[in-house]
Amino acid sequence: xxxxxxxxxxxxxxxxxxxxxxxxxxxxxxxxxxxxxxxxxxxxxxxxxxxxxxxxxxxxxxxxxxxxxxxxxxxxxxxxxxxxxxxxxxxxxxxxxxxxxxxxxxxxxxxxxxxxxxxxxxxxxxxxxxxx
Amino acid sequence: xxxxxxxxxxxxxxxxxxxxxxxxxxxxxxxxxxxxxxxxxxxxxxxxxxxxxxxxxxxxxxxxxxxxxxxxxxxxxxxxxxxxxxxxxxxxxxxxxxxxxxxxxxxxxxxxxxxxxxxxxxxxxxxxxxxx
DNA sequence: TTAATATCTATAGCCACTATAGAGTCAAGA
DNA sequence: TCTTGACTCTATAGTGGCTATAGATATTAA
Ligand SMILES: [Zn+2]
Ligand SMILES: [Zn+2]
Ligand SMILES: [Zn+2]
Ligand SMILES: [Zn+2]
Numbered sequence: 036x037x038x039x040x041x042x043x044x045x046x047x048x049x050x051x052x053x054x055x056x057x058x059x060x061x062x063x064x065x066x067x068x069x070x071x072x073x074x075x076x077x078x079x080x081x082x083x084x085x086x087x088x089x090x091x092x093x094x095x096x097x098x099x100x101x102x103x104x105x106x107x108x109x110x111x112x113x114x115x116x117x118x119x120x121x122x123x124x125x126x127x128x129x130x131x132x133x134x135x136x137x138x139x140x141x142x143x144x145x146x147x148x149x150x151x152x153x154x155x156x157x158x159x160x161x162x163x164x165x166x167x
Numbered sequence: 168x169x170x171x172x173x174x175x176x177x178x179x180x181x182x183x184x185x186x187x188x189x190x191x192x193x194x195x196x197x198x199x200x201x202x203x204x205x206x207x208x209x210x211x212x213x214x215x216x217x218x219x220x221x222x223x224x225x226x227x228x229x230x231x232x233x234x235x236x237x238x239x240x241x242x243x244x245x246x247x248x249x250x251x252x253x254x255x256x257x258x259x260x261x262x263x264x265x266x267x268x269x270x271x272x273x274x275x276x277x278x279x280x281x282x283x284x285x286x287x288x289x290x291x292x293x294x295x296x297x298x299x
Numbered sequence: 300t301t302a303a304t305a306t307c308t309a310t311a312g313c314c315a316c317t318a319t320a321g322a323g324t325c326a327a328g329a
Numbered sequence: 330t331c332t333t334g335a336c337t338c339t340a341t342a343g344t345g346g347c348t349a350t351a352g353a354t355a356t357t358a359a
Contacts, residue, residue, distance in 0.1 A: 039305060049306085050348065058346090069355045071306055080295070087297045091272055095346070101291070108286025115290050116281045123272045126265055133262045140223055140255045149248045154240025158247050159233075163212070165219040171336065181337085182317065190315090201324045203337055227315070300359100307354070316344090323338070329331085 036074045038064075045082040052082065058095055060085055060102070093122060168206045170196075177214040184214065190227055192217055192234070225254060 042049045053072075055061050061081050064072035088098045097118055104115055146157030153159060174181045185204075187193050193213050196204040220230045229250055236247055278289030285291060 037306075048348080051346085053307095054347065067355090069306080070308095071355075084294055087294045089346090090297070091275075092268060101294075104285050105291060108284060110285050112279060112283050112285045112288035112290065113281055115285065115288055116276065116279055119272055119275050119279075119290055123269065123276065126269050126272060130262065130265045130269065133258055133265065136224060137255065137258050137262065140251055140258060143223075143251050144248065144255065147244060147248055147251075149245060151244050152240060153236050153242050153244045153247065156244035156247055158244065158251055159237060162216055162219045162233075165222070169337075180317080183315085185338095186316065199324090201337085202339095203324075221315090303356100303358080305354100305356070308352095310350085312349075313347090314345100318343075319341085321339095323336105325336075326334090328333085 036076070036078075037067075038072045038074070041074050041078060041082070044079050045086065047082055047086065055082070055085065055095075058099075060095060060099060091119075091122060092126070093118070097122070168208070168210075169199075170204045170206070173206050173210060173214070176211050177218065179214055179218065187214070187217065187227075190231075192227060192231060223251075223254060224258075225250070229254075 038049050038052055041047075041052060045052075052061075056063055061078060064074050064078070067073055084102075085098055088101065093101070101115060101118065104110065104112070143158050143161055146161050148157075151157070170181050170184055173179075173184060177184075184193075188195055193210060196206050196210070199205055216234075217230055220233065225233070233247060233250065236242065236244070275290050275293055278293050280289075283289070
């Protein structure tokens, strides 16, 4: 299988697959005589795994670590658990920040009736005076 | 006033102030004989304005646009309004994504009792099988 | 044979900074 | 006056996770 076909099967851009190789998330593939990468079907599963991890917004280094852990199926899974818990914490922090942001932005839109002069616009004024 | 003092007053790193200059968010400052930047107190307000906009996660190009609009105090403030509304939309989209993420991550943590073998860990299994 | 398509490497760009290196400037104390 | 240390300067690279481009080579289909 060449990289284009892997790309179609996984719905990942060719560039991204090559990028994952440079980051050692997948092994460097074998090559044809003409220097084209050749894959066997195992890589599909590996890339799907990476994709799912990325859906969860795990960093590539986290994913690398999870892959390492997967290679020791007899080890205790505590570290996997921690990684996911840390990610939950991160997401919660980001959500909190966004809620704060939303409140502030909506207060701003309420301070402007949309047909004022820029010089009188409540948004501009609030941005000058805000004490956050 | 030299850049270090501006930095202290605004609580912005010196590098950031210079960076804003390269991005034309503030005018390039005057210089001493020894080529040090010299500012008057106006720049403090300008930087505070930028800071407040950044608190709202407005992009530097948005901030640049808002600054341009501020220079036409007689224009209608519709565009300011739109910028903020677009930002609200962005924030809402991001919040939705994060809520989805949180749900998925918490389902993952529930699928693992933390003292399993990696080979049996529900998190790993879910990441292999997930169909999102 | 030729044209289109696929692949290769290397490099730059995105965003908003942050960090570093190496050189120059300035102020205060001995 | 000299020196030390703090401050500033420019230029450059790094962050993360891709994405886009250029220019060369390889393969495939008509
Ligand atoms: Zn998934
Ligand atoms: Zn307004
Ligand atoms: Zn503010
Ligand atoms: Zn587990």
